[in-house]
Amino acid sequence: xxxxxxxxxxxxxxxxxxxxxxxxxxxxxxxxxxxxxxxxxxxxxxxxxxxxxxxxxxxxxxxxxxxxxxxxxxxxxxxxxxxxxxxxx
Numbered sequence: 001x002x003x004x005x006x007x008x009x010x011x012x013x014x015x016x017x018x019x020x021x022x023x024x025x026x027x028x029x030x031x032x033x034x035x036x037x038x039x040x041x042x043x044x045x046x047x048x049x050x051x052x053x054x055x056x057x058x059x060x061x062x063x064x065x066x067x068x069x070x071x072x073x074x075x076x077x078x079x080x081x082x083x084x085x086x087x088x089x
Contacts, residue, residue: 029053
């Protein structure tokens, strides 16, 4: 039964490979798609009125500096309205 379901799913994916690849490309480009965007993608139509997501590409060998707001340990990170959520003070 599992093997049969697997083969059915695989057949559906392979028979719609072009649509899946287009959706993957558009998700990478825009990060989110709504229902209308998905319909356009499947029909091969352009996505209108949507700006591509700006992505920061960097050399993986170069370490990104830490955000100074995250330094100082968990108690500084868990402050809300001046109240330390780790000590309830």
